[in-house]
Amino acid sequence: xxxQAIIDGLIAGSTIGLGAIGLTLTYSILRFANFTHGDFLAWxxxxxxxxxxxxxxxxxxLGAPVYPFSFGWGLPLAVLGGVALTxxxxxxxxxxxxxxxxxxxxxxxxxxxxxxxxxMALRSLLEFIFTAxxxxxxxxxxxxxxxxxGMRATPDQxxxxxxxxxxxxxxxxxxxxxxxxxxxxAVSENPGLAGVYGVDVAKVVRVTWIIGxxxxxxxxVMAGLxxxxxxxxGFDLLLPLxxxxxxxxxxxxxxxMLGGLIIGLSEAFAVQIIGAxxxxxxxxxxxxxxxxxxxxxxxxxxxx
Amino acid sequence: MTALTLSDLQAGYDPDLPIVKGxxxxxxxxxxxxxxxxxxAGKSTMIKAIAGLVPCFGGQVQLGETxxxxxxxxxxxxxxxxxxxxxxxIFTRLSIIENLQIAAQLLPKxxxxxxxxxxxxxxxxxAARPRELAGALSGGQRQMLAAAxxxxxxxxxxxxxxPSAGLSPKLVGQVFETLRRISDTxxxxxxxxxxxxxxLALTHRALVLVDGKLAHDGPTDVLHDGRFLGELFLGHRxxxxxx
Amino acid sequence: xxxxxxxxxFLTIALTYAVICLGLNVQWGQTGLFNVGIAGFVGxxxxxxxxxxxxxxxERIGGFDLHIALGWLAAMAAGAxxxxxxxxxxxxxxxxxxxxxxxxxxxxLQLVFQNTESLTxxxxxxxxxxxxxxxxxxxxxAFNVLNLALTALVVLVLYVLLExxxxxxxxxxLRAVREDEVAAQALGKNPVLLRIQAFALGGAIMALAGAVQxxxxxxxxxxxxxxxxxxxxxxxxxxxxxxxxxxxxLGAVLVWAIWALSGALISEIxxxxxxxxxxxLQIVIIGVMLCAILLWRPQGILPEVRxxxxxxxxxxxxx
Numbered sequence: 001x002x003x004q005a006i007i008d009g010l011i012a013g014s015t016i017g018l019g020a021i022g023l024t025l026t027y028s029i030l031r032f033a034n035f036t037h038g039d040f041l042a043w044x045x046x047x048x049x050x051x052x053x054x055x056x057x058x059x060x061x062l063g064a065p066v067y068p069f070s071f072g073w074g075l076p077l078a079v080l081g082g083v084a085l086t087x088x089x090x091x092x093x094x095x096x097x098x099x100x101x102x103x104x105x106x107x108x109x110x111x112x113x114x115x116x117x118x119x120m121a122l123r124s125l126l127e128f129i130f131t132a133x134x135x136x137x138x139x140x141x142x143x144x145x146x147x148x149x150g151m152r153a154t155p156d157q158x159x160x161x162x163x164x165x166x167x168x169x170x171x172x173x174x175x176x177x178x179x180x181x182x183x184x185x186a187v188s189e190n191p192g193l194a195g196v197y198g199v200d201v202a203k204v205v206r207v208t209w210i211i212g213x214x215x216x217x218x219x220x221v222m223a224g225l226x227x228x229x230x231x232x233x234g235f236d237l238l239l240p241l242x243x244x245x246x247x248x249x250x251x252x253x254x255x256x257m258l259g260g261l262i263i264g265l266s267e268a269f270a271v272q273i274i275g276a277x278x279x280x281x282x283x284x285x286x287x288x289x290x291x292x293x294x295x296x297x298x299x300x301x302x303x304x
Numbered sequence: 305m306t307a308l309t310l311s312d313l314q315a316g317y318d319p320d321l322p323i324v325k326g327x328x329x330x331x332x333x334x335x336x337x338x339x340x341x342x343x344x345a346g347k348s349t350m351i352k353a354i355a356g357l358v359p360c361f362g363g364q365v366q367l368g369e370t371x372x373x374x375x376x377x378x379x380x381x382x383x384x385x386x387x388x389x390x391x392x393x394i395f396t397r398l399s400i401i402e403n404l405q406i407a408a409q410l411l412p413k414x415x416x417x418x419x420x421x422x423x424x425x426x427x428x429x430x431a432a433r434p435r436e437l438a439g440a441l442s443g444g445q446r447q448m449l450a451a452a453x454x455x456x457x458x459x460x461x462x463x464x465x466x467p468s469a470g471l472s473p474k475l476v477g478q479v480f481e482t483l484r485r486i487s488d489t490x491x492x493x494x495x496x497x498x499x500x501x502x503x504l505a506l507t508h509r510a511l512v513l514v515d516g517k518l519a520h521d522g523p524t525d526v527l528h529d530g531r532f533l534g535e536l537f538l539g540h541r542x543x544x545x546x547x
Numbered sequence: 548x549x550x551x552x553x554x555x556x557f558l559t560i561a562l563t564y565a566v567i568c569l570g571l572n573v574q575w576g577q578t579g580l581f582n583v584g585i586a587g588f589v590g591x592x593x594x595x596x597x598x599x600x601x602x603x604x605x606e607r608i609g610g611f612d613l614h615i616a617l618g619w620l621a622a623m624a625a626g627a628x629x630x631x632x633x634x635x636x637x638x639x640x641x642x643x644x645x646x647x648x649x650x651x652x653x654x655x656l657q658l659v660f661q662n663t664e665s666l667t668x669x670x671x672x673x674x675x676x677x678x679x680x681x682x683x684x685x686x687x688x689a690f691n692v693l694n695l696a697l698t699a700l701v702v703l704v705l706y707v708l709l710e711x712x713x714x715x716x717x718x719x720x721l722r723a724v725r726e727d728e729v730a731a732q733a734l735g736k737n738p739v740l741l742r743i744q745a746f747a748l749g750g751a752i753m754a755l756a757g758a759v760q761x762x763x764x765x766x767x768x769x770x771x772x773x774x775x776x777x778x779x780x781x782x783x784x785x786x787x788x789x790x791x792x793x794x795x796x797l798g799a800v801l802v803w804a805i806w807a808l809s810g811a812l813i814s815e816i817x818x819x820x821x822x823x824x825x826x827x828l829q830i831v832i833i834g835v836m837l838c839a840i841l842l843w844r845p846q847g848i849l850p851e852v853r854x855x856x857x858x859x860x861x862x863x864x865x866x
Contacts, residue, residue, distance in 0.1 A: 032643060033643035033646055033647055035583075035646075035650075097838055097842070100842055101841065101842065106841075106845075107579075108642060108643060109579065109581045109642050109643065109646070110841060110845065112581060112642075112643050112646055113581060113781065113785075113837075113841060114837075114838050114841045114842075116583060116646075116778070116781070117778070117781070117782070117833075117834045117835075117837035117838045117841070118834060118838055119834075120774075120775075120778045120830055120831075120833070120834040120837075121830065121831045121833075121834025121835050121838070122834075123830075124827035124828070124829075124830035124831045124834065125827070125831050127824065127827040128824055128825070128827045128828050128831065131824050132823070132824075179405070179406075179409055182398065182402055182405060182406055183406065183409075185395070185397065185398060186395050186398060186406055189395050189396070189397050189398070190392055190395065192357055192377070193389065193392060193393065193394075193395065194378075194395075194406075195356065195357070195376060195377035195378045195381070196355060196357070196377050196378075196381060196387050196389065197378075197381065197395075197406050197407050197453065198378050198381035198382060198406075198407060198409065198410040198457070199378055199406060199409075200378045201378065235774075238650070239650065239651050239654050242647045242650070242651075243651075246644075246647070277658070277661070277662045278658060278662065280654055280655075280658055281654070281655050281658050283651070284651035284652070284654060284655045285655075287647070287648065287651050288636065288648070288651070291636055291637060291640070291644065291648065292636065295640055295644070301397070
């Protein structure tokens with residue numbers, strides 16, 4: 001077996017894990033399976049691309065690649081803009097759709113259905129605006145450098161893995177040690193009681209969307225940087241995201257990350273063993289196994 | 305000085321079927337009031353409506369001079385209402401200290417450690433292992449934590465929904481002893497209770513709610529007469545059955 | 548005459564969607580189960596029936612040349628079996644796990660349709676699926692009208708059967724479980740068992756719809772069974788009125804008409820090279836419509852008659 005699968009799996013797993021973190025947080029705090037989350041990744045990538053285009057038009061030097069990466073200073077700057085716009089998109093969607101349904105006391109499953117409808121609309125809107133043709137952040141080619149043991153990776157790929165590790169660590173500390181994190185955990189256990197304790201639940205919901213959208217945007221940019229940007233990229237990631245979130249245990253940030261890595265690695269090995277055309281089935285197989293053996297996930301609580 | 309005023313309050317889950325059907329009363333500052341009544345009379349719904357957890361359809365709730373009808377629960381907490389629900393009144397997946405820390409967020413930053421310390425002094429059971437998950441506490445200890453959480457912010461009005469439910473007689477005694485100490489510090493207490501005997505030992509005034517309406521409002525001493533109480537509860541039921 | 552033939556064709560397709568909607572109505576409208584893998588169940592029915600009834604083909608396994616009716620029956624059995632498996636796996640758990648799992652089923656089946664060339668013909672799909680009344684194919688009007696009549700008959704039979712079933716003690720138990728699981732349990736109903744039964748029945752009906760559609764068109768390919776289809780069917784049921792079988796049929800015809808008309812409109816307005824892009828606007832329209840109905844008229848055009856559904860947004864009681 002080719003050890004390169006480990007690197008490929010870690011890279012794909014980083015994207016899936018980051019995406020799954022946002023999904024698992026909205027799932028545990030807003031209490032519904034959000035089918036639009038995959039589309040937040042795609043929108044994040046396209047919005048960042050748009051901001052990068054505008055920045056490139058303002059200052060041409062920003063696009064020049066900075067050694068050893070394939071992209072210039074323009075991209076990190078554009079990510080800031082992309083994150084802000086993705087956050088605005090999710091908060092806007094919450095305001096016009098999900099919050100109204102919550103306020104009416106609608107059943108969870110109605111909100112899931114609305115997210116399903118919104119997901120279709122958002123994805124098709126991307127296709128209408130940007131067409132189905134794939135686009136790229138950069139045209140620069142990178143040579144993969146040998147890492148030893150027969151594995152190779154490009155500097156971009158290593159940066160993605162490092163950045164993911166940093167963000168997950170930061171987010172984990174935020175949730176376990178800050179007042180905001182405490183409030184988030186309180187709302188995820190019992191929103192009514194959190195209000196009685198004096199927690200502004202609406203604010204916690206906003207914070208959750210902001211974190212989820214920010215992570216989704218960055219994950220989308222990573223996927224776009226390493227592969228390509230397509231309107232369907234988020235939709236294709238949706239099943240891996242759900243599988244990672246459930247595998248890790250709903251609400252658990254380390255769990256979502258670990259779930260993402262497990263799914264990324266399984267996919268990479270499966271591609272080598274049974275062929276690339278079955279890649280998308282791996283998440284489903286893992287999902288079914290988890291539901292059969294340990295429905296609460298690796299780090300989940302029994303009742304979840 | 306009035307602490308809490310209800311004027312013709314109507315509340316419930318469905319506007320067509322209010323459970324609280326127009327209740328008015330006033331609680332003075334520092335007073336201890338007990339709300340009694342048969343099962344399903346709407347006591348719990350009323351106290352939840354005051355705390356902002358159940359929608360109000362009509363009437364008013366006033367805190368001192370401020371109208372707070374329909375205010376979200378976290379703003380009520382900020383305005384000095386402490387509420388302890390009957391069940392699920394602590395976060396079991398958070399540690400004891402974290403439960404207190406969340407409530408302490410309502411206070412100015414420099415005061416927080418002092419108030420948390422004060423609560424741990426008041427409830428030594430909680431001070432023993434503050435980093436333990438609250439879910440590991442016994443039933444009585446949970447009620448202690450719930451009370452400590454509510455008292456931490458020094459609320460003007462403290463409302464408790466059946467603090468004795470599910471506790472052994474010995475623990476009930478402890479809980480009411482604690483409530484008496486709290487009451488003695490001048491906190492306004494509003495208590496929903498099924499345990500009439502324990503409640504009457506604590507409070508000076510009782511409100512009896514029957515079928516969503518106030519059936520009695522007065523000093524507790526008449527209620528020590530078992531016949532009076534029975535008539536209030538059963539008499540009304542008999543009248544209902546005859547309807 | 549040509550227009551009438553087209554109208555018959557249009558209505559036949561719409562009615563095959565009505566069959567799917569009736570299946571979904573058993574799962575969602577009556578039982579409250581959210582299936583996001585409708586396309587998978589429909590596709591399964593189509594492929595099973597096609598494999599059994601097509602003439603022997605050199606390039607793939609299957610092609611047993613059986614009668615169409617046998618294909619239909621086998622499709623239903625396959626749909627029921629798949630739904631049963633999914634139900635056993637997820638129906639004990641919280642409601643959105645079913646949604647995620649069925650979504651995964653549709654993705655996995657799509658891959659099977661694409662990749663197992665020796666069974667399904669791969670991306671090119673399967674052709675020469677026998678069509679009912681195929682002797683009349685040279686006369687499009689008669690052919691289309693007879694097929695319309697056959698499909699309408701399927702819808703009618705299903706409608707009568709389902710209405711009958713829903714008035715039966717079983718149907719009442721189903722709604723009791725949906726409205727108040729704890730109370731229903733106290734009355735001795737087994738909620739999980741009832742849900743699994745309803746889910747399997749709905750799955751069988753969806754698979755039947757897939758078979759009917761495949762035999763009418765005569766040709767199937769994986770691209771027919773994309774998540775798009777799931778989404779259309781949901782829009783149909785929600786628009787028509789979930790819980791109401793007539794609403795399900797009405798919604799199917801109405802949304803299919805909106806779909807066909809908006810498609811025609813787009814091909815009129817946009818230049819040829821922009822049409823693929825503009826077609827995505829159709830999906831946006833349906834998506835926005837679905838959300839708008841959920842927000843402002845969750846009961847749909849024809850609301851459920853017997854009892855108000857708790858799923859439709861009444862505040863949950865928590866006393």
